[in-house]
Amino acid sequence: MGQTNAEAQPDQAGSRLDPRLYQIASLSALLLFGLLWLNFEVSGWQIAVTMGTALLTQYAGARLYNLPSFDPRSPLISSLSLCLLLRTNDLPVAALASFIAIGSKFVIRWKDKHIFNPTNLALVVVLASSLGWISPGQWGQVAWFGFLIACLGSLVVTRAARADVTLAFLVSYVGLLFARALWLGDPLTIPFHQIESGALLIFAFFMISDPKTTPDSRTGRIVFALIVALAALYVQFGFFKPNGPLWGLIACSPLVPLIDRLSPGLRYDWSKPSIGKSSVMNPVFGSPVHVLTKEVI
Amino acid sequence: MNRSVEDSIRRHQFQCDEDDAPGSARNFVEKRNYLRHLSARQEKAKKDQGVKLLSARQEQFCGLTVGASRVCSRSSKLSLEVLMRRVLVPTFTFLIGLLMWSADASAFCGFYVAKADTKLFNKASEVAIVRHEDKTVITMANDFKGDVKEFAMVVPVPTVLKKEQIHIGDTAVLKHLADYSAPRLVEYFDQNPCLRYGLMEDRLGAEKSMAPASPEATRERDRALGVTIEAQYTVGEYDILILSAKESAGLETWLTENGYRIPNGASSVLHSYLKQGMKFFVAKVNLTEQGKLGFSHIRPLQIAFESPKFMLPIRLGTVNADGAQELFIYFLTKQGRVETTNYRTVRLPEAQEIPLYVKDKFGDFYRDMFAQQVKRESERGVFLEYAWDMNWCDPCAANPLSAEELRSLGVFWQEPTGRMGKMTPMAQNVFLTRLHVRYDATHFPEDLMFQETSDRSNFQARYILRHAWTGTDECPAATAYRQHLRERYEKEAQTLANLTGWSITDIRQKMQVAGDWFPVREKKWYEKLWND
Numbered sequence: 001m002g003q004t005n006a007e008a009q010p011d012q013a014g015s016r017l018d019p020r021l022y023q024i025a026s027l028s029a030l031l032l033f034g035l036l037w038l039n040f041e042v043s044g045w046q047i048a049v050t051m052g053t054a055l056l057t058q059y060a061g062a063r064l065y066n067l068p069s070f071d072p073r074s075p076l077i078s079s080l081s082l083c084l085l086l087r088t089n090d091l092p093v094a095a096l097a098s099f100i101a102i103g104s105k106f107v108i109r110w111k112d113k114h115i116f117n118p119t120n121l122a123l124v125v126v127l128a129s130s131l132g133w134i135s136p137g138q139w140g141q142v143a144w145f146g147f148l149i150a151c152l153g154s155l156v157v158t159r160a161a162r163a164d165v166t167l168a169f170l171v172s173y174v175g176l177l178f179a180r181a182l183w184l185g186d187p188l189t190i191p192f193h194q195i196e197s198g199a200l201l202i203f204a205f206f207m208i209s210d211p212k213t214t215p216d217s218r219t220g221r222i223v224f225a226l227i228v229a230l231a232a233l234y235v236q237f238g239f240f241k242p243n244g245p246l247w248g249l250i251a252c253s254p255l256v257p258l259i260d261r262l263s264p265g266l267r268y269d270w271s272k273p274s275i276g277k278s279s280v281m282n283p284v285f286g287s288p289v290h291v292l293t294k295e296v297i
Numbered sequence: 298m299n300r301s302v303e304d305s306i307r308r309h310q311f312q313c314d315e316d317d318a319p320g321s322a323r324n325f326v327e328k329r330n331y332l333r334h335l336s337a338r339q340e341k342a343k344k345d346q347g348v349k350l351l352s353a354r355q356e357q358f359c360g361l362t363v364g365a366s367r368v369c370s371r372s373s374k375l376s377l378e379v380l381m382r383r384v385l386v387p388t389f390t391f392l393i394g395l396l397m398w399s400a401d402a403s404a405f406c407g408f409y410v411a412k413a414d415t416k417l418f419n420k421a422s423e424v425a426i427v428r429h430e431d432k433t434v435i436t437m438a439n440d441f442k443g444d445v446k447e448f449a450m451v452v453p454v455p456t457v458l459k460k461e462q463i464h465i466g467d468t469a470v471l472k473h474l475a476d477y478s479a480p481r482l483v484e485y486f487d488q489n490p491c492l493r494y495g496l497m498e499d500r501l502g503a504e505k506s507m508a509p510a511s512p513e514a515t516r517e518r519d520r521a522l523g524v525t526i527e528a529q530y531t532v533g534e535y536d537i538l539i540l541s542a543k544e545s546a547g548l549e550t551w552l553t554e555n556g557y558r559i560p561n562g563a564s565s566v567l568h569s570y571l572k573q574g575m576k577f578f579v580a581k582v583n584l585t586e587q588g589k590l591g592f593s594h595i596r597p598l599q600i601a602f603e604s605p606k607f608m609l610p611i612r613l614g615t616v617n618a619d620g621a622q623e624l625f626i627y628f629l630t631k632q633g634r635v636e637t638t639n640y641r642t643v644r645l646p647e648a649q650e651i652p653l654y655v656k657d658k659f660g661d662f663y664r665d666m667f668a669q670q671v672k673r674e675s676e677r678g679v680f681l682e683y684a685w686d687m688n689w690c691d692p693c694a695a696n697p698l699s700a701e702e703l704r705s706l707g708v709f710w711q712e713p714t715g716r717m718g719k720m721t722p723m724a725q726n727v728f729l730t731r732l733h734v735r736y737d738a739t740h741f742p743e744d745l746m747f748q749e750t751s752d753r754s755n756f757q758a759r760y761i762l763r764h765a766w767t768g769t770d771e772c773p774a775a776t777a778y779r780q781h782l783r784e785r786y787e788k789e790a791q792t793l794a795n796l797t798g799w800s801i802t803d804i805r806q807k808m809q810v811a812g813d814w815f816p817v818r819e820k821k822w823y824e825k826l827w828n829d
């Protein structure tokens with residue numbers, strides 16, 4: 001396991017650069033804001049159970065799959081996202097969602113890359129089974145708040161070097177909303193109202209941007225973001241269901257392996273944020289793919 | 298008040314605090330079983346209370362009320378309120394007291410004293426939406442005050458409706474629904490603090506209870522305008538048309554030529570709905586039919602349809618509105634609470650202790666408190682006022698609706714179980730959500746979109762009056778109680794000021810007049826130091 005040195009101490013070269021720490025800080029700040037100012041209906045117990053289950057599942061998975069180390073960062077991000085979005089009155093449901101999110105990373109894989117965004121999958125399972133719900137309107141439409149999330153999110157994305165997928169998604173989604181409004185002859189206050197949603201920004205900056213479940217090449221990611229935006233809008237205006245982006249992402253995630261095949265790129269490593277271009281390959285990436293994958297989990 | 302009644306209230310005060318904890322699980326099966334065993338006496342009391350329902354009084358509908366002249370009947374409303382406060386409330390209160398006296402096991406979250414009527418708000422409309430899967434029944438209530446010849450309604454609907462899908466509703470049922478879910482005022486009576494230890498023991502024996510559940514040229518012209526009359530019916534006193542159109546200008550011209558006064562600016566909204574494949578449900582009152590039927594008021598219209606769109610079109614209503622409009626929406630669903638997905642759904646402040654003098658001005662309190670909350674949410678919030686399983690209530694501002702009443706509103710999954718008065722017609726799997734929204738085109742540009750959640754936890758806008766114990770017993774606990782009372786009154790005054798935006802000085806003055814407040818001199822720091 002000599003090659004594991006690189007990921008056993010992934011922070012040696014880039015502990016300050018690990019984008020996940022920024023993500024954890026941003027999501028925590030958002031959760032606090034939601035709890036203190038917006039009165040999110042999420043109890044302290046639910047937060048504790050969600051986080052506890054995520055960490056335990058990660059630990060169990062790391063042991064079961066013989067991972068060199070237990071890394072709490074990814075499960076913390078997933079559980080914080082769940083706390084921000086998932087609403088339920090039952091703690092076992094919160095635990096189940098957390099378990100599904102983290103468990104899926106170990107189980108549902110294709111060529112050493114997990115297929116579904118963990119939080120996205122957990123949310124969709126809970127929604128489909130009517131065990132819980134998401135309140136897309138909980139953020140309100142206070143513009144400054146949207147800006148706040150956008151700024152925090154941009155920071156995260158920039159650090160994750162994967163701003164392309166977020167921007168591509170936002171441009172296509174927002175562009176299509178405005179196009180629809182123009183076609184309907186609606187005042188532009190309507191599409192503005194539709195995008196002034198905290199839930200949309202969280203999705204764009206914290207979920208679809210997950211470098212581990214997006215295509216490896218930039219072209220692939222832009223194509224992927226466009227497909228997700230189309231699917232999200234179809235769910236919203238074709239099926240008349242809320243949470244369009246979540247359903248859109250889950251439906252499009254299985255396309256990622258196909259996009260990776262058609263447009264291959266460099267696999268992402270949390271400790272070495274990159275945009276996936278082979279030409280800028282760091283010597284470290286010369287190490288076998290499966291090694292990086294372990295760190296990924 | 299009789300001692301045992303007082304004890305009973307005390308017990309329930311504690312019970313209520315437990316039951317109202319957010320997310321607390323209620324054993325509905327147990328409650329249902331209990332309800333099935335309600336005594337005949339409680340049934341009778343339920344009927345007695347039902348008699349005290351006030352008539353519905355609503356203005357304007359959330360679609361488009363054309364040519365409505367809004368006559369403000371504030372003075373008559375006020376006199377009705379006064380009548381309610383002075384006569385009905387004490388009678389009702391007495392009946393409740395009697396009920397508690399005779400049925401020892403019966404009790405509730407405080408001693409119910411008043412409810413806030415939807416008629417407190419001007420330009421308010423009421424809509425009941427029954428929905429399960431894609432099947433939807435909408436009841437639209439109107440209290441149009443002008444000449445009925447002038448009344449017309451234009452509502453966008455997702456499908457062409459058959460005659461059987463249109464029905465006339467019962468104003469009284471909608472009124473019952475409004476009363477059942479109204480924000481409520483309850484009161485508690487402090488007990489003798491010297492007997493507190495005894496009380497704690499009583500608490501253990503406290504029982505749960507709840508109140509019972511309760512022609513060719515014309516056609517040519519239509520074609521030229523691109524308007525198709527998809528269907529034409531007379532239902533009750535209404536002449537109804539279902540229109541589809543190629544373009545909004547044609548539709549607008551058609552409506553104007555056919556005697557519908559369409560406000561400026563409606564064209565773009567009509568255009569948007571047409572592009573979205575919506576049809577238009579247009580209703581006018583047929584005076585001949587109305588004369589035959591003998592109704593003088595506008596009865597609610599009901600439409601039943603299947604559509605994945607879970608929304609309420611409010612945009613047409615905002616076109617000609619001067620100022621914000623008030624809308625009460627009652628959802629009757631199978632699964633759980635309903636919330637808006639494109640606007641923030643906020644719970645009204647609840648379970649707040651407020652000064653006793655509010656008892657006589659609960660209507661004013663509710664109206665001002667609501668206005669204050671609207672302001673706090675930057676005029677963009679949708680407010681949750683009630684979320685409860687239709688089987689029961691605690692306390693009851695009115696009895697739960699019977700299975701027959703629910704069916705008349707469109708609860709299609711609910712089979713009638715028996716005739717009223719014979720069996721207890723229990724409502725199964727009906728969850729009521731009451732939303733209250735104050736909207737205008739600026740803050741609510743988009744139609745209201747909804748989702749049904751799996752949340753079945755109860756919520757009610759309940760406000761508390763706590764009567765102080767006025768006994769003369771002396772004991773250390775009584776001394777401490779009297780000292781604490783000053784702080785409590787001050788806290789109540791501040792709560793009221795905070796909730797309603799009323800002046801704290803005025804509140805203190807009124808409380809002082811009522812003998813519920815006296816100035817509190819803040820202790821100097823050194824006075825608190827040694828506590829001698």
